[in-house]
Amino acid sequence: MNAAIARLHEMAQRPSRRIVGLMSGTSLDGLDVALCRLTGHGAATQLALEHFATVPYDDDVRRRIRQVFARGQVSLEYLTLLNPWLGRLHARQLLNCLRTWQVAPADVDLVASHGQTVYHAPAHQHQQADFAGLSATLQLGDGDHLAQGTGIITVSDFRQKHLAAGGEGAPLATYGDYLLLSSSAEERLLLNLGGMANFTYLPRAGADARAAFSTDTGPGNTLLDAAVRAHRPGLAYDEDGRLARAGRAHPGLLGALLDHPFFTAPLPKTTGPELFSPAYLAAAQAQSGTAALGLEDLLATLVELSAAGVARAVRQVVAPGAPLPAVYTSGGGVHNPALLGALGRHLPGAAFASTAVLGVPPDAKEAILFAVLANEAVAGQPVELGAGRQRVPAVTMGKISWPG
Ligand SMILES: Nc1ncnc2c1ncn2[C@@H]1O[C@H](COP(=O)(O)OP(=O)(O)OP(=O)(O)O)[C@@H](O)[C@H]1O
Ligand SMILES: CC(=O)N[C@H]1[C@@H]2OC[C@@H](O2)[C@@H](O)[C@@H]1O[C@H](C)C(=O)O
Incomplete structure (x- = not known):
């Protein structure tokens, strides 16, 4: 068996997991990093926030993201390059946080990475007649680069499942x-x-x-x-x-x-x-x-x-x-x-x-929420809030990348 699958199987059965949530929001102020101990899953989930930091983006990072951010027309080449570049940047920023907190990457079970939204196109908002009725959203900061760069199994790209199940990809x-x-x-x-x-x-x-x-x-x-x-x-x-x-x-x-x-x-x-x-x-x-x-x-x-x-x-x-x-x-x-x-x-x-x-610091909340989603992806069940009535599909979300 692939060692990463064995590790996932083992951590899914444990009473608790140590998961670091990463969120880079629409303000482009920086990467929010929340190291969480999550015990249980589903309605029994208990959170202990061990560490939190916002790693600020410098002007160069913001300039690069703004080249494509919320723009209808961009260089496809630039967009393609930005995706792995952000994954590597987030890996380095996370490793720096762990070093500061004196936490070994091997002692973290999962990274839960939201990535950077660069375009959000709900059906009611975009004007593309070829795709009338279709909602879509795009987050950059590839999960394989995070897994490879940190050595930690990474759950990323949470919004696609929500879309696939009939939601708008947000809010999660x-x-x-x-x-x-x-x-x-x-x-x-x-x-x-x-x-x-x-x-x-x-x-x-x-x-x-x-x-x-x-x-x-x-x-x-x-x-x-x-x-x-x-x-x-x-x-x-x-x-x-x-x-x-x-x-x-x-x-x-x-x-x-x-x-x-x-x-x-x-x-x-x-x-x-x-x-x-x-x-x-x-x-x-x-x-x-x-x-x-x-x-x-x-x-x-x-x-x-x-x-x-x-x-x-x-x-x-x-x-x-x-x-x-x-x-x-x-x-x-x-x-x-x-x-x-x-x-x-x-x-x-x-x-x-x-x-x-x-008990949830206001600046850390969104990063924590992605750690919770990764916990559900690995150890939980689709969260059932009722048959999609309010477009809250009963799904687990996130794609799993492992190092090596
Ligand atoms: N001291 C302050 N005074 C006024 N506004 C502040 C202060 N600190 C933060 N803000 C505002 O909060 C913004 C950052 O908020 P936050 O980090 O929650 O956004 P985000 O997570 O990027 O956004 P989203 O949730 O839409 O993805 C800043 O860009 C600024 O507008
Ligand atoms: C597409 C996208 O990135 N949306 C974000 C954004 O930032 C706030 C709001 O718009 C919310 O819809 C969402 O993030 C939060 C974390 C959410 O999905 O709940």
């Missing part, structure tokens, strides 16, 4: 959120404020699991970051929302931005920077006569847009007058008081807390 947070964070005490909304904003709705544990699902709600930080970069080259984002807090939202521009069918489309839905791009912003500015708006007012408006997108989606889940579920926030947006303030205004009466109070 549903599964891990459901397994780790359902509560019998309360209904929950787990709100992730990354480049895109998305949430998972969790009914009370023990109630009808078929109600659990995740959806994107629109932009999170992506347009804020793009505006800051355009007006203040050298700055990556609006630190602590200082610029946005100094501005006033422009109602005409906000109205033009919200006047997009994405915001009224039924849930669940996914999107990305392909739609919520500088071109979308420029069109709304032209329509509202706000092309010359100052940066502070522009950011104040974009913060309102992100919060309004979240609130509109929440209102599609929660019946009018019904109490709002408890909201737990994660992602880089938790560090932006302007965004949190806007959310408070758009969802009055909601109780907000960070996922940290649930």
Whole structure:
């Protein structure tokens, strides 16, 4: 028998596994690395986060990814080269983390690698008549290169199975959120404020699991970051929302931005920077006569847009007058008081807390979720949330690469 298959068989039967989750999100800020001890599987999964770090990308890495990121037309040669290059980069970044943490690669059971999304094309968003009705998504950072570069069996490319089973390839947070964070005490909304904003709705544990699902709600930080970069080259984002807090939202521009069918489309839905791009912003500015708006007012408006997108989606889940579920926030947006303030205004009466109070550090959550998916791929069963009603297919996800 292949030694890697024997190792997989052995680790699948063990009570616990040590899995490192890797996530490189749409903000291109760096690689999130979460070393997890996962005990059990399915509803019995228990998480102990041993270490977490975000390894920042330098300007050269960001420049290379931006050559293809969310672009309709790219050099096919460049894209082909970027795939193994990112796999090797992520392998080196992971090995550096393990060295710092004094963990031997041989003591890690699995790498769970999301890779870098470079294009997300849900059926409702792309305009390719040849592929009408087909959803697709592409993540780079090849798993074989990670396995070969680290010597650790690697699970990668999680989104393809979700697509193959009828989903949009995202959000995948549903599964891990459901397994780790359902509560019998309360209904929950787990709100992730990354480049895109998305949430998972969790009914009370023990109630009808078929109600659990995740959806994107629109932009999170992506347009804020793009505006800051355009007006203040050298700055990556609006630190602590200082610029946005100094501005006033422009109602005409906000109205033009919200006047997009994405915001009224039924849930669940996914999107990305392909739609919520500088071109979308420029069109709304032209329509509202706000092309010359100052940066502070522009950011104040974009913060309102992100919060309004979240609130509109929440209102599609929660019946009018019904109490709002408890909201737990994660992602880089938790560090932006302007965004949190806007959310408070758009969802009055909601109780907000960070996922940290649930034992999941907000910056580490997405990397942890991929470790959970890899744990299910090896030791679990397809997570059954109900017959695909909310496009949450009952599948295990990820492709397995072994070294050697
Ligand atoms: N101190 C801060 N003040 C304001 N904004 C911040 C701060 N720290 C992080 N952010 C925002 O968070 C972003 C990074 O968020 P995160 O790492 O969650 O995104 P991501 O995982 O790349 O996105 P996605 O979840 O869409 O894939 C930054 O680009 C910035 O906009
Ligand atoms: C295609 C893709 O990479 N989507 C990401 C992105 O970042 C946030 C949002 O858009 C979400 O849909 C998803 O990531 C999380 C981890 C998910 O799948 O749940």
